[in-house]
Amino acid sequence: MYVAVKGGEAAILATHDLVAEARRGDPAIAEIEVAQIREQLGLAVARVMNEGSLYDRDLAALALKQAQGDAIEAAFLIRAFRTTLPRFGSSLPVETSRMAIRRRISAAYKDLPGGQVLGPTYDYTHRLFDFALMEGGNAPEAPQARASLAETMPRVPDILGAEGLMEPETPPEGDPTPFDLTRQPVSFPADRDVRLQAMARSDEGFLLGLGYSVQRGFGGNHPFAGEIRMGEVSVEFVPEELGFPVDLGEITLTECQMVNQFAGSKDVPPQFTRGYGLAFGHSERKAMSMALVDRALKSREFGEAADYPAQQDEFVLYHSDNVEAAGFVEHLKLPHYVDFQGELELIRRIRAEREARLAPEPTPIQEAAE
């Protein structure tokens, strides 16, 4: 029995020691260092930063170490820490058009100003084991390009926008401060700032599934990957006492802009519509999924029927947060015996009443033969 017995407290404390021991594994094997995780498991670190909503590669690596590599548990650690941090202000919007590009591809154009930059990607690898990694050793050095990248790398939607073919991305009336869903309760229908913010911290797998559902017909979009870019952008902040922006440092971002069809309406000529995804680190799958679902969630704004899950903001926003979802699913492990007793009592009583009702009428005793 894991409940009801006295001494639960001692048992709980023992689980803490036991999990620490399990985390360490075989002590004959060298302990993994946080710096190794940060440098060599960069994509896992990026995922934890995204779902934990905090850009800190060291803490994300520590979270992964402490959580034995469990991405959701690691995101949970990050969030429980993040929530205690003081807010001293908001940065200026990051300028992804001025990103120091490491990867930039467009599926909509064969070539474009700045060119296609493949960057570090698994896209063109064959998924065959590299058994050399089993042994370890030095990674080959990537060759340097002969020329440096173009100075200007216009974003594809901006190219389309110049022609008036792209839905313009204008801030709402008065350009209000974006909603902060970690500080305020969300109400519905949720505006786009809330939706994008929720998706930025959403579970990658959940968003991937929703994005996929949109492509397969549970939602009407099969868009073009207008552009995916990944690289470093600087974060700028204007301290009140200075009055001019100060560079706080660089962060790695992945941005995806999907280009979708739209037939237009009485007032708007036909034009392409946007789906937008932005994620910390190199997180292409996440950014693409987010862009697909972002467009699907715009169905209300475009007067489209919202018949499918990916188009319904309540469904997407309430269920995509993996820390919340994991908590509630796993709370089923908590004792529920008081409620279960209520159900037991009810089902026994209903069954007894049913049996009594269905029992055959007692047959009258036969009169003895005369």
Added chain:
Amino acid sequence: MSFAAQGDTPYNYAYLDEQTKRMIRRALLKAVAIPGYQVPFGSREMPLARGWGTGGIQITAAVIGPSDTLKVIDQGADDTTNAVSIRRFFERTASVKTTEATHEATIIQTRHRIPEAPMQAGQILVYQVPMPEPLRKLEPRELETRKMHGFAEYGLMQVRLYENIARFGEVTTTYDYPVRVNGRHIMAPSPIPKFDNPKMDMSPCLQLFGAGREKRIYAIPPHTRVVSLDFEDHPFRIQSWKQPCGLCGAQDSYLDEVVIDDAGGRMFVCSDSHYCETRRAEGHAGPMLGHQAAGTLAAASTPAKEPRP
């Protein structure tokens, strides 16, 4: 960065920062002013999992002070795993005195039960709530359920209860049984057994409800009418048992069923562990008290603890 250098507690008293506590207190005041109304609040990420009492923990953290005495129960018992974990959380972060005695506590945080001993004026009962919306199973969209509350449009709920009676001869909700508060809002009492519903009515204590994941707070002020929904010809009924508690012989408490062997043997014991212990200490004995299976269940509880240094 080095967090280890900042010492063990870079956290505020009772974990939450003071601004957050103020925000929660404001939500609590509004909740008390409109009994049974669900107040949205900026629920914080907590170091305990969502669905494991984060709503209740946030409320407790917002109202607790060093002079308080805290009792935490889950399923009526002080020593269930999550109750232990939450009690330890407040011992660590709020250096608060804890107790298992219902009458000694100024704040009682609970999951799924109301103590058997009557609550007193001045006490605060904090409920952990998984699903604050009583209409959710009838209408999945928050947009709609808020309107239904706004217009007191509760016909759907009456229809569901009626359909239950038509099909099963009675209302088949055994816990989280909906109540009407102060003649206005229909409210989810949290998954307490319906056995406990009558204890909410006109209670002298303040009852606060926190749903962390769903980001809602609601309240029942002291001496407020709380009525379990029913029909004139099918009045509300609570659970009853054919036998008394096996350990203390109580006939008026909610009983848990404990399977004692693999041949269908079972005994019934009070779910409120402190109530049961108190009765045994007063000399009451149930039919199973000497039984071998009762051994682990009947062990004495630990005395009230001072905060850890």
